Amino acid sequence: MDLKEVYSNVEKLYDTEIVLEGWIRNHRKQKEFGFIDFYDGTCFKSVQIVYDNNLSNFDEITKYHIGSSIKVKGKVIKSPAKGQEFEIKAEEVTLLGDCPEDYPLQPKRHSREFLREIGYLRPRVSLFQAVFRIRSLAAHAIHTYFQDRGYVYFHAPLITGSDCEGAGEMFRVTSFDLNNIPKDENGNIDFKKDFFGKEASLTVSGQLQAETFATAFKKVYTFGPTFRAENSNTKVHASEFWMIEPEVAFCDLNGIMDIEEDMLKFIVSYVLDKAKDELEFLDKFVENGLIEKLTKLVDSKFTRITHKEVISILKKADVKWEFEPEYGEDIAKEHEKYITEYFDGPVFITDWPKDIKAFYMKANEDGETVAAADLEVPGAGEIMGGSQREESYEKLLKRMDELNMDKKELDWYLNLRKFGTCVHSGFGMGFERLLIYLTGVENIRDVIPYPRTPNNCEF
Amino acid sequence: MDLKEVYSNVEKLYDTEIVLEGWIRNHRKQKEFGFIDFYDGTCFKSVQIVYDNNLSNFDEITKYHIGSSIKVKGKVIKSPAKGQEFEIKAEEVTLLGDCPEDYPLQPKRHSREFLREIGYLRPRVSLFQAVFRIRSLAAHAIHTYFQDRGYVYFHAPLITGSDCEGAGEMFRVTSFDLNNIPKDENGNIDFKKDFFGKEASLTVSGQLQAETFATAFKKVYTFGPTFRAENSNTKVHASEFWMIEPEVAFCDLNGIMDIEEDMLKFIVSYVLDKAKDELEFLDKFVENGLIEKLTKLVDSKFTRITHKEVISILKKADVKWEFEPEYGEDIAKEHEKYITEYFDGPVFITDWPKDIKAFYMKANEDGETVAAADLEVPGAGEIMGGSQREESYEKLLKRMDELNMDKKELDWYLNLRKFGTCVHSGFGMGFERLLIYLTGVENIRDVIPYPRTPNNCEF
Numbered sequence: 001m002d003l004k005e006v007y008s009n010v011e012k013l014y015d016t017e018i019v020l021e022g023w024i025r026n027h028r029k030q031k032e033f034g035f036i037d038f039y040d041g042t043c044f045k046s047v048q049i050v051y052d053n054n055l056s057n058f059d060e061i062t063k064y065h066i067g068s069s070i071k072v073k074g075k076v077i078k079s080p081a082k083g084q085e086f087e088i089k090a091e092e093v094t095l096l097g098d099c100p101e102d103y104p105l106q107p108k109r110h111s112r113e114f115l116r117e118i119g120y121l122r123p124r125v126s127l128f129q130a131v132f133r134i135r136s137l138a139a140h141a142i143h144t145y146f147q148d149r150g151y152v153y154f155h156a157p158l159i160t161g162s163d164c165e166g167a168g169e170m171f172r173v174t175s176f177d178l179n180n181i182p183k184d185e186n187g188n189i190d191f192k193k194d195f196f197g198k199e200a201s202l203t204v205s206g207q208l209q210a211e212t213f214a215t216a217f218k219k220v221y222t223f224g225p226t227f228r229a230e231n232s233n234t235k236v237h238a239s240e241f242w243m244i245e246p247e248v249a250f251c252d253l254n255g256i257m258d259i260e261e262d263m264l265k266f267i268v269s270y271v272l273d274k275a276k277d278e279l280e281f282l283d284k285f286v287e288n289g290l291i292e293k294l295t296k297l298v299d300s301k302f303t304r305i306t307h308k309e310v311i312s313i314l315k316k317a318d319v320k321w322e323f324e325p326e327y328g329e330d331i332a333k334e335h336e337k338y339i340t341e342y343f344d345g346p347v348f349i350t351d352w353p354k355d356i357k358a359f360y361m362k363a364n365e366d367g368e369t370v371a372a373a374d375l376e377v378p379g380a381g382e383i384m385g386g387s388q389r390e391e392s393y394e395k396l397l398k399r400m401d402e403l404n405m406d407k408k409e410l411d412w413y414l415n416l417r418k419f420g421t422c423v424h425s426g427f428g429m430g431f432e433r434l435l436i437y438l439t440g441v442e443n444i445r446d447v448i449p450y451p452r453t454p455n456n457c458e459f
Numbered sequence: 460m461d462l463k464e465v466y467s468n469v470e471k472l473y474d475t476e477i478v479l480e481g482w483i484r485n486h487r488k489q490k491e492f493g494f495i496d497f498y499d500g501t502c503f504k505s506v507q508i509v510y511d512n513n514l515s516n517f518d519e520i521t522k523y524h525i526g527s528s529i530k531v532k533g534k535v536i537k538s539p540a541k542g543q544e545f546e547i548k549a550e551e552v553t554l555l556g557d558c559p560e561d562y563p564l565q566p567k568r569h570s571r572e573f574l575r576e577i578g579y580l581r582p583r584v585s586l587f588q589a590v591f592r593i594r595s596l597a598a599h600a601i602h603t604y605f606q607d608r609g610y611v612y613f614h615a616p617l618i619t620g621s622d623c624e625g626a627g628e629m630f631r632v633t634s635f636d637l638n639n640i641p642k643d644e645n646g647n648i649d650f651k652k653d654f655f656g657k658e659a660s661l662t663v664s665g666q667l668q669a670e671t672f673a674t675a676f677k678k679v680y681t682f683g684p685t686f687r688a689e690n691s692n693t694k695v696h697a698s699e700f701w702m703i704e705p706e707v708a709f710c711d712l713n714g715i716m717d718i719e720e721d722m723l724k725f726i727v728s729y730v731l732d733k734a735k736d737e738l739e740f741l742d743k744f745v746e747n748g749l750i751e752k753l754t755k756l757v758d759s760k761f762t763r764i765t766h767k768e769v770i771s772i773l774k775k776a777d778v779k780w781e782f783e784p785e786y787g788e789d790i791a792k793e794h795e796k797y798i799t800e801y802f803d804g805p806v807f808i809t810d811w812p813k814d815i816k817a818f819y820m821k822a823n824e825d826g827e828t829v830a831a832a833d834l835e836v837p838g839a840g841e842i843m844g845g846s847q848r849e850e851s852y853e854k855l856l857k858r859m860d861e862l863n864m865d866k867k868e869l870d871w872y873l874n875l876r877k878f879g880t881c882v883h884s885g886f887g888m889g890f891e892r893l894l895i896y897l898t899g900v901e902n903i904r905d906v907i908p909y910p911r912t913p914n915n916c917e918f
């Protein structure tokens with residue numbers, strides 16, 4: 001039986017004999033009694049197993065080490081101890097798998113850095129039991145949100161022959177023997193001989209391909225890994241991370257902001273509902289006020305304001321900025337923070353200067369800005385970025401020319417504007433950014449099971 | 460409004476004015492009337508839009524091309540035409556995005572090969588509307604199955620520093636400039652200078668890492684991309700494909716077969732329920748009897764039989780084999796087919812010769828076989844492969860030694876057997892193999908949005 005089932009049905013289970021299999025998190029022994037703090041990973045909570053010297057192997061049990069796996073047969077009884085509703089009165093305790101005394105996860109505080117080094121064991125500790133269960137729940141919340149609303153889940157390709165989103169930051173994928181790379185007659189690398197017959201990389205975004213599916217299914221979303229070969233050793237950058245990229249035909253910028261707001265509230269509500277124990281733990285030990293922060297988000301109205309207006313507010317503010325806010329320029333972390341505090345809630349910043357945004361965003365009539373919106377959330381900064389896409393063939397072509405882009409490589413993308421083009425919009429959300437927000441854990445390395453960062457590709 | 464909503468609520472919508480946005484799939488004009496076959500991608504079905512010369516732009520509308528996007532305001536009315544329940548009587552039809560007359564998707568049969576060349580347009584045709592909606596639904600069925608049963612969704616790493624599952628078939632991931640690969644003093648490639656400070660590749664399986672999470676959360680599953688740099692140009696091989704790899708602690712081989720059977724029936728039932736129109740189309744045009752095949756699977760009892768018994772049956776069969784069946788050897792496609800026909804249903808073949816199976820599978824007491832099970836399904840062949848994992852540190856170590864494996868690289872995996880080891884089992888299912896079975900479409904290139912195969916990495 002799963003421990004989760006016991007917690008869900010405890011009223012019905014009193015005085016019933018059950019069998020559990022799991023691990024010893026802690027173990028206290030007395031002369032005639034022993035207490036095992038037992039968990040099986042199916043729920044955040046552990047349960048106390050009480051055994052006494054009526055058991056034939058009492059002496060043996062008292063020697064069971066922390067980390068060992070055991071099988072327990074016993075009765076669910078009301079607990080006389082404080083802080084717990086019930087416990088298991090053991091009738092049989094059997095050792096399944098021993099654990100040596102030098103097991104790294106002894107019951108004491110371990111630093112996050114140390115736990116990263118034993119990444120294959122860290123999911124066993126409470127912090128990561130909470131974080132990775134929330135990761136799983138949040139993922140399912142996202143699928144549920146979109147599927148219930150008729151979206152088609154689109155698996156964007158991971159290996160791509162296109163480098164138009166920023167070649168310098170892409171990982172190359174090859175099956176060449178690096179000691180013996182074939183060259184052509186001019187001494188250039190002969191990529192025709194590589195696996196795909198051309199240069200190939202790991203994708204940084206599935207958006208462009210998602211647009212092809214949005215113009216077939218109207219409403220689609222991606223949820224898959226993306227990669228960045230950026231040599232950034234920060235708390236928020238990883239080389240491999242998961243993204244959600246919804247794309248909706250016949251939807252303008254305001255429409256996509258409605259979806260972003262609705263989706264985020266749905267995910268947060270879902271996690272608040274399904275991960276109560278996990279959030280209580282995180283609220284207590286990781287981010288005080290976490291639950292209040294999340295509850296407030298669900299009830300808040302998201303502000304929508306243009307980039308220009310934001311700069312005006314920032315300029316008027318009585319603050320000594322590290323980076324002076326300027327019209328036509330990007331905004332810094334300190335500005336994001338100020339603006340969400342100013343409006344006391346999430347803020348969509350819209351209509352960004354075109355020169356700091358991507359080529360595919362729809363040009364506004366002012367000739368200076370594009371129909372883009374970044375969502376700034378209190379305590380998290382930018383959590384999503386979206387835009388209306390340029391649906392005009394001529395305008396998109398012109399913009400690509402201005403930016404000296406290779407149109408041939410993206411002819412299929414341009415052609416979407418030729419064959420029954422339509423107003424359409426989409427956004428991207430970094431899944432780990434969301435998880436940092438949901439869990440209060442600050443370092444992206446602690447919300448990814450096996451993080452990949454510069455010089456780190458363990459397990 | 461989505462066309463799907465209209466189909467779901469048509470009884471309530473008669474004589475109501477609605478607005479739809481979508482595309483023209485076909486267009487017939489008469490002197491005083493016109494008929495547009497309209498779809499918006501939110502459901503498999505299209506709807507007939509009827510317009511007449513009372514509309515001020517009647518002449519203009521008659522010229523709208525196939526593939527154009529339009530906006531239609533009109534009333535839902537009972538259809539006098541055969542084969543359709545209702546139609547839309549247009550009050551306004553507006554062109555949103557024109558489409559030239561040389562649009563590749565004219566209403567006629569196109570070959571699958573041609574459609575692959577225009578991969579960015581093919582999701583618009585009925586076949587791929589069906590296939591990719593089923594892909595999306597099947598994916599959600601899988602998440603729903605596991606989440607409802609308390610499994611944790613585990614994102615396995617895609618980039619891996621380990622090559623123990625078969626180096627020859629892995630893609631290398633690098634940020635080296637291939638024209639200038641750094642060498643060390645001995646003239647060897649200096650991988651310390653590569654992005655991760657070591658050799659890195661794309662994963663072929665997330666199983667080993669999933670085991671680390673199963674020994675923390677008891678029940679976990681992966682659902683993510685995996686890669687194979689195999690130079691196979693067949694109908695069932697792709698270089699990038701999605702896998703589902705569940706892993707369950709305290710579960711033996713029989714337990715994992717129970718889960719496989721239950722899961723597969725759940726997915727098939729889900730798709731039968733949610734994709735009626737799509738399956739009817741596929742049954743009619745792609746695989747006659749598809750729906751019957753799927754329905755039969757849900758009601759069938761899966762046979763469990765050992766590899767040895769299978770070989771005995773094959774040897775007794777009055778068949779001239781291309782490959783002679785032999786004890787201790789793998790079985791061929793023709794054998795798989797015979798066995799599923801012999802038992803008239805899905806068959807788990809268990810207890811395989813250890814030398815043709817992976818190192819981590821649990822050794823049986825006979826010293827010759829391992830606790831592995833492949834699931835053979837009528838009309839699909841092997842659709843899942845699972846095993847009980849070797850939980851004994853000593854036995855696993857010995858097996859790795861026999862196979863000359865690098866134990867150091869897998870010390871973390873071995874250590875799972877040191878720190879509270881437990882009986883555990885898991886299986887892998889290729890998502891595209893499942894889709895081939897569910898849709899009747901034979902070529903893996905036609906169930907992946909943008910397939911990657913040798914010499915092919917388009918879009």
